[in-house]
Amino acid sequence: MLNLKTYPGHMGPGSVRVARILETAGHEIGVATAIAPPLPDLAHVAQAVRIPTLAQHVDPGGGGARTGFVPVDAVAASGARGSLVNHSEHPMPDPEIEEVVRRLESQGLVAVVCAADVAPARRLAAFRPPYLAVEPPELIGGDRAVSTARPEVVSGTVEAVQEVSPATLVLCGAGVHDRRDVARALELGAEGVLVASAVTRAPDANAAIRELLAGY
Numbered sequence: 001m002l003n004l005k006t007y008p009g010h011m012g013p014g015s016v017r018v019a020r021i022l023e024t025a026g027h028e029i030g031v032a033t034a035i036a037p038p039l040p041d042l043a044h045v046a047q048a049v050r051i052p053t054l055a056q057h058v059d060p061g062g063g064g065a066r067t068g069f070v071p072v073d074a075v076a077a078s079g080a081r082g083s084l085v086n087h088s089e090h091p092m093p094d095p096e097i098e099e100v101v102r103r104l105e106s107q108g109l110v111a112v113v114c115a116a117d118v119a120p121a122r123r124l125a126a127f128r129p130p131y132l133a134v135e136p137p138e139l140i141g142g143d144r145a146v147s148t149a150r151p152e153v154v155s156g157t158v159e160a161v162q163e164v165s166p167a168t169l170v171l172c173g174a175g176v177h178d179r180r181d182v183a184r185a186l187e188l189g190a191e192g193v194l195v196a197s198a199v200t201r202a203p204d205a206n207a208a209i210r211e212l213l214a215g216y
Contacts, residue, residue, distance in 0.1 A: 001112065001133075001171065001192065002209070003036040003056065003084065007200040015041040016048045018199070021206050023049045029213045032192075036084055039070060046079035054112065055083035057090045060099040072103040082110030086124070088135060094123070101127045112171065112194070117153060122160035125168055132161055133194040135173035151188055158189035182215025 002022055004010040010018055015037035026033035034052040037045040046053040055075045059066075063073040075083055085100055086092045092100075101111045111129040115121035121134050134157040136150060158170045172185035173194035182193050195212060202208035 001034040001036065001054070001194045002199055003087075003194060003196040004038060004200060005056070005089075005196050006038050007196075010200050011038045011041060015045055018205050019045045019049045019051070019053070022209055023051045025206065025209045025213055026051065029210070029216070031213045031216045033213075034081075042075070042080050043078040046081075052081040052110070053079070054110070055080055057087065058083040058085065058100050058104065060092075060096040060103070062103075072100065072107055072109065075104075076107045076109060080109070082112065082130075084133075085111050085113045085129070087114045088116060097124060098127045101129050114173075114194075115157070118156040118160050121157040121170075122164055125161040125164035128165045129168055131169050131171055132157070133171040133173050135194065151184070154185060154188040154190055176212070178211050179213075179215035182212055186216070 004015055004018065019035045022033050022035055034054060035045065036054045036056045039056060042055055055070060057070060058072055058075055059069045061071060063071045082104055086097050097113060104111045112131040112133055113124050113129040114133045114135055115124050116136055121132055125132060134153060136153060154172050161168050161170050169191040171192050171194045172190035176182060176193045176195050177198045185193055198212060199205050199208045
């Protein structure tokens with residue numbers, strides 16, 4: 001799963017371009033892919049590609065007189081398939097996380113709940129999201145992947161989540177840059193990876209995406 005955040009060059013037409021690159025590469029290599037574009041681009045990307053498009057954030061509460069908020073209704077109306085929830089750059093209190101997981105589920109949408117370490121992952125797994133991504137904040141955007149710098153976080157999260165919510169699949173994020181990082185994450189029990197800077201900061205997005213997918 002590729003999170004474009006709001007990096008320059010990856011907004012507007014740039015988000016659609018990278019989404020199409022990801023879709024093509026994933027299809028050719030045989031790896032399931034998904035993308036989280038900047039929120040203003042959500043509907044454009046969802047209409048441009050067939051791979052799952054997810055929002056980067058969703059707010060609790062329903063639609064209505066709530067200027068500037070992103071309710072689950074808006075995510076559904078955009079054609080997206082779900083949302084990241086509680087990313088370290090947009091954290092949420094536990095009650096709000098639980099609410100948005102339930103609201104997403106009620107509309108047939110997927111929640112990818114983010115956790116910083118094993119303990120919060122265990123706690124948030126109680127909400128039974130379809131996916132939980134473990135990302136130590138200090139490694140996000142850095143040069144060291146969590147799968148190599150702190151492998152016990154990945155394996156510990158997989159074990160903790162399976163104990164609480166066996167159906168929840170664990171993704172590994174933070175510092176994942178190449179095929180070796182991806183392969184190691186899978187060895188540790190993760191089902192996939194959540195990446196951003198490995199692609200958004202790369203001079204060649206296509207090459208960066210294919211390098212990551214080669215880890216499968």
